[in-house]
Amino acid sequence: MEQKYLINCDHVSKAFETPEGVFQVIEDLNIKVRENEFLVLFGPGQCGKSTILNTIAGFEPVTGGEITVNGEKVTKPGPERGVVFQTTALFPWLKVMGNVEYGPRMRGVPKKERRARAQHYIELVGLQGFENSYPIKLSGGMKQRVGIARAYCNEPLVMLMDEPFGHLDAQTRYLMQEELTRIRQLEKRTVIFVTNNIEEAVYLADRILVLRNCPTSVKAEYEIDLPRPRSYTDPEFLRLRREIDSVVDHTL
Amino acid sequence: MQGKKEAKVKVQNLTKKFGDLLVLDDLNFEVQDGEFLCIVGPTGCGKTTFLNTLTKLYVPTAGEILVNGIPVDPKKQNISYIFQEYSAYPWLTIKENVKWGLKIKKVPEKEAEESAAEMLDIVGLTKFADYYPSQISVSMLQRVVIARAFATKPELLLMDEPYGQLDIDLRFRLEDELLKLWERTKTTVLFITHNIEEAVYLGQNIMVLTNKPTSIKTVIQNPLPLPRDVMAQDFVELREHVTELIKWW
Numbered sequence: 001m002e003q004k005y006l007i008n009c010d011h012v013s014k015a016f017e018t019p020e021g022v023f024q025v026i027e028d029l030n031i032k033v034r035e036n037e038f039l040v041l042f043g044p045g046q047c048g049k050s051t052i053l054n055t056i057a058g059f060e061p062v063t064g065g066e067i068t069v070n071g072e073k074v075t076k077p078g079p080e081r082g083v084v085f086q087t088t089a090l091f092p093w094l095k096v097m098g099n100v101e102y103g104p105r106m107r108g109v110p111k112k113e114r115r116a117r118a119q120h121y122i123e124l125v126g127l128q129g130f131e132n133s134y135p136i137k138l139s140g141g142m143k144q145r146v147g148i149a150r151a152y153c154n155e156p157l158v159m160l161m162d163e164p165f166g167h168l169d170a171q172t173r174y175l176m177q178e179e180l181t182r183i184r185q186l187e188k189r190t191v192i193f194v195t196n197n198i199e200e201a202v203y204l205a206d207r208i209l210v211l212r213n214c215p216t217s218v219k220a221e222y223e224i225d226l227p228r229p230r231s232y233t234d235p236e237f238l239r240l241r242r243e244i245d246s247v248v249d250h251t252l
Numbered sequence: 253m254q255g256k257k258e259a260k261v262k263v264q265n266l267t268k269k270f271g272d273l274l275v276l277d278d279l280n281f282e283v284q285d286g287e288f289l290c291i292v293g294p295t296g297c298g299k300t301t302f303l304n305t306l307t308k309l310y311v312p313t314a315g316e317i318l319v320n321g322i323p324v325d326p327k328k329q330n331i332s333y334i335f336q337e338y339s340a341y342p343w344l345t346i347k348e349n350v351k352w353g354l355k356i357k358k359v360p361e362k363e364a365e366e367s368a369a370e371m372l373d374i375v376g377l378t379k380f381a382d383y384y385p386s387q388i389s390v391s392m393l394q395r396v397v398i399a400r401a402f403a404t405k406p407e408l409l410l411m412d413e414p415y416g417q418l419d420i421d422l423r424f425r426l427e428d429e430l431l432k433l434w435e436r437t438k439t440t441v442l443f444i445t446h447n448i449e450e451a452v453y454l455g456q457n458i459m460v461l462t463n464k465p466t467s468i469k470t471v472i473q474n475p476l477p478l479p480r481d482v483m484a485q486d487f488v489e490l491r492e493h494v495t496e497l498i499k500w501w
Contacts, residue, residue, distance in 0.1 A: 045390075045419065169416065170447040171295045175501030196419045233492055238483045241420075250421050 006070055006190045007033035007056065007158060013064035013215075014051055025051045027215035029065070033158075038184065038191045040201045043211030044250055049194045050086075052216070053160050056192065057083050070157055079103060082151030084161040088143045090135040090150075096122065097131040099146055103154035114153075121149040124183055141172040148183070158190040165200065174232070177203050181228060198245045202237055203230050213249040220247050258321055260285040260440045261306075261408065266315035268305050275301050277465035279315070286438040288431075290451035293461030293469075294500045299444045300336075302466060303412050306442070307333055319408060330357070332401035334411045338393045340385040340400075347372065347381040349396050353404040371399040374436075375429060391422050395429070402433050411443045415450065427454055431478060448498070452491045453480050460497050469497060 014026040025048040033039050043049050054060040056067055058077040067074040069081060077083075082103075090099050097115070100122055104114035122131060125145040135143055144164050151159055165173045177200055184191070195201050201208050202224060210220040222244055230237060259282035268276040275298045283289055293299055304310045306317060308324060317324040319331070332353070340349050350371050354364040372378045375395040385393055394414060401409055415423045431454065434441055445451050451458050452474060460469040472494065480487055 166417075169295050169413075170445075170450075171498075171501055178501070198420050233488045235483070235488075238488070242483065245421050248421065250419075 004035050005032040006035045006037075007031070007192070008068045009052075009056070009065070010067070011065035012052075012055065012062050012067060014048075014055055014060065015063045024215040026055070026062075027217055029217045031209065031218065033190060033192060036188045036190055038193065038204060038206045040205035040208045041192060041194045041211055042198065042201045042208050042244070042248070043196065043216065044213055044248055045196055046214060047211050047249075048214045048216035049196075049211060050162050052211075053083075053162050053192065053194055056158075057081055057160050079107060079154045080157045082154050082156035082159045084144070084147045084151045084159065084164045086163040086166050088135070088147045088164075090143060090146055092135050095132050095134055096127060096138075096146055099135070100149045100153050102150060117155075118149070118153050121152045124152065124186065125149045126179065139172075140168050141176055144168070144176060145179070148180070152183075152187065152189075156189070158192065161191060161193045163194050163196070166195070166197075173197075173200065178229070180204065185228075198241050198248075199232060202226075202241050202244070203232065208244060210244060210247055219249075220244075257284070259283060259318075260287070260320065261442075262318040262321070263306070264316045264318070266305065266317060267313045268301060268310060269313045274465040276305060276312075277467045279466070279468060281459070281468060281471070283440060283442065286440055288434055288441045288454060288456045289443065289459060290455030290457070291442060291444045291459045291461065292446070292448060292451045292494065292498060293466065294463050294498045295446060297461050297463050298466040299446075299461065300412055302461070303333075303410055303442070303444055307331060307410060329408070330404055330406045331408045331410065332404060332406035334397055334401050334409070334414045336413050336416060338385075338390065338397060340393050340396045342385050345382050345384055346377060346388070346396050349385070350399045350403050353400055357404055367403050368399075371403045374402075374433060375399045391418065391426065394418070394426060398426075398430065398433070402437060402439070405437065406439055409439050409441045411441065413445050413447075416446065423450070424453075428479065430454070435478075448494050449482060449491055452476075452487060452494060453482060458494060460494065463500070 009029050009031040012026055012029040016023045016025060041049050041052060055062050056074065058074050097118055101114045101118035104117060122128060125148055127145050147164065165176050168176060193204060205224045208222045208224060209218050212219045226236060261283040263279055263281050266276055266279040291299060305312050307326060319329050347368050350368040351364050354367060372381055375398060377392060377395060380388055415426055443454060455474050458472045458474055462469045476486060
């Protein structure tokens with residue numbers, strides 16, 4: 001009865017060499033992520049959250065320990081890991097369709113097939129009618145929808161999302177949180193979602209890991225079993241929000 | 253005239269067009285002396301245009317804005333503006349930043365020094381007086397900007413979503429600090445935000461704007477005493493009520 005873990009970070013550490021010496025960002029981090037789980041990494045600003053995601057994505061090598069995804073050791077980026085970036089990182093010279101079909105195009109998927117797949121994900125995120133728009137013509141929320149569709153279009157096993165709604169205003173943020181919940185009900189994925197917003201964390205997560213300040217590791221763990229769709233003003237929601245926020249090492 | 257208190261801010265028939273695009277549609281309202289007014293509205297409704305027109309950073313297409321009964325003029329009246337972006341001057345120390353407005357107003361050096369020291373004490377940055385902005389955290393920078401705004405003892409303080417990018421815990425702490433300063437100075441504050449919980453946490457009155465062209469949908473009085481508890485039933489009910497009025501998502 002061994003539980004299947006899709007992602008396993010085993011005693012991971014990460015240090016950067018700087019002119020002032022070695023700078024330790026991650027120290028002895030252990031994370032196991034179940035298949036189809038929505039895991040939120042929650043921690044203070046600059047605690048090393050994005051570095052964790054970058055090591056799982058394979059953008060940064062670890063300096064100690066090991067990360068495996070679906071049993072394979074991570075050494076470089078791969079199509080089974082889709083990434084949604086904080087700054088969207090869309091290609092400004094490509095239209096919405098060109099951005100969304102980029103991954104399959106690079107892997108040589110025939111045009112007809114990848115177009116059909118891209119169209120499916122564009123519709124899933126609610127952007128039908130904007131296939132031929134350039135990113136500059138889109139609002140912040142719409143750009144993040146393109147980023148999500150692009151990550152989905154590669155049909156990854158896991159989605160790594162680095163504060164994707166951090167730059168949005170409070171209302172657009174609620175909308176995107178509701179949208180992400182809707183999208184995930186239609187297309188289940190294993191997700192690791194990084195945020196420093198506790199309201200967002202409680203709204204989205206199956207499980208929240210609270211991270212320590214840099215050098216980071218797991219400080220506390222919360223299973224969130226509130227039924228979905230969740231209400232931001234439900235008493236239990238507000239209680240969890242306060243409780244979890246109180247264990248974070250806030251910086252001033 | 254006698255017996256009736258003059259409004260601190262009086263806005264009459266305020267209208268702003270960009271070309272053919274009508275953004276502000278005939279706004280009329282008053283703000284009382286010492287009031288803390290929060291302004292909320294749907295995303296993209298023209299909140300920032302509203303504040304920029306109020307300060308005459310934009311010239312209104314029609315209408316009038318009176319502060320203390322005379323047409324608004326930031327050169328004559330003491331108005332402070334806190335922007336969305338952190339706007340501390342990078343080449344000045346923290347103390348020099350806080351003294352900046354006082355210098356412009358030609359306050360004598362000794363008095364300016366004392367006011368700056370007092371403000372730094374209130375926001376808890378005395379130890380960092382001689383640091384430069386690049387040496388302190390974002391939340392500390394936001395407190396520098398607030399200290400600078402309050403140091404001139406403004407008769408009107410305009411704030412355009414200053415805490416939009418902060419995490420929730422920090423936001424509450426800075427909001428509590430803001431309320432303390434407001435209670436102490438009795439400054440009239442207009443505070444714009446997207447965040448309904450924040451508006452209910454801070455405002456004595458909550459002005460709800462409509463979508464473009466912007467008009468005033470309603471002004472809600474907030475009866476809850478300070479300090480407010482975001483988990484209390486009456487708080488949640490008011491927050492849900494305001495949310496219903498602007499929900500578009």
